[in-house]
Amino acid sequence: MTEPPVGRRERKKAATRQAIADAALRLFLERGYDHVSIRDIADAADVSTTTVFKHFPGKEALVFDQEQDRETRLVAAVRQRPDGESVPDALRRHVLDTWLPIEAHPQRAEFSRLVDSTPELSAYAERMWTRHANALAAAIAEDLGVDRDDLACAALARYVLEVPALARGREDPRAAVETVFDLLTRGWSPPGRTR
Structure with missing residues (x-):
């Protein structure tokens, strides 16, 4: 069965989501989970905190993306x-x-x-x-x-x-x-x- 082609918008959303998750994991591993804020993650991924929450319901979900x-x-x-x-x-x-x-x-x-x-x-x-x-x-x-x-x-x-x-x-x-x-x-x- 062939997968339907993924549109540009979906690809961009997936890339943003992955960039946020990657930034979060990198920061968590470097500093420890408790020493990283959502603002830190947003800054590292070059997005707003609102964008982080559009993709992830909470901080824990960033680890298990x-x-x-x-x-x-x-x-x-x-x-x-x-x-x-x-x-x-x-x-x-x-x-x-x-x-x-x-x-x-x-x-x-x-x-x-x-x-x-x-x-x-x-x-x-x-x-x-x-x-x-x-x-x-x-x-x-x-x-x-x-x-x-x-x-x-x-x-x-x-x-x-x-x-x-x-x-x-x-x-x-x-x-x-x-x-x-x-x-x-x-x-x-x-x-x-x-x-």
């Missing part, structure tokens, strides 16, 4: 998977395609320290994680034709969203992701035992 797109892609991994591909396999592919590049990003460790050391950002990340889990669970339930609050769908969504945390810091992150998804699709067996 791509999260809405990530949630959309997560749900699309379920809804737009190829015929015959299982939900777990589609989500495995999605995690491998999207999380591994994030994990390899040179600023990933700095970003994680920023979030972990800032209570507002940690709380925001937790709320965002819950929202993503709910959206994914609803998409899985809809796909399977079961109630939105189906426990199995909710559990699968939460487990999938924990995969990056479980795989982070492992010697071979790809193998770690594969191991967790194998566990999700085949069930658990004690380490060292074959089935």
Whole structure:
């Protein structure tokens, strides 16, 4: 399926939004989250504070500027998977395609320290994680034709969203992701035992 061409206005809005987010992250990493104001970010991005708020609802959202797109892609991994591909396999592919590049990003460790050391950002990340889990669970339930609050769908969504945390810091992150998804699709067996 081809994407419709993006107009000039949309490209400019996206470029402005990205410039604001990039300036914010740079300043947060340099000075610390609490020592950067919206005015500082607006000045660094060469926009007004009103423009910052047109693109972002609050300061925390500047750190997680791509999260809405990530949630959309997560749900699309379920809804737009190829015929015959299982939900777990589609989500495995999605995690491998999207999380591994994030994990390899040179600023990933700095970003994680920023979030972990800032209570507002940690709380925001937790709320965002819950929202993503709910959206994914609803998409899985809809796909399977079961109630939105189906426990199995909710559990699968939460487990999938924990995969990056479980795989982070492992010697071979790809193998770690594969191991967790194998566990999700085949069930658990004690380490060292074959089935």
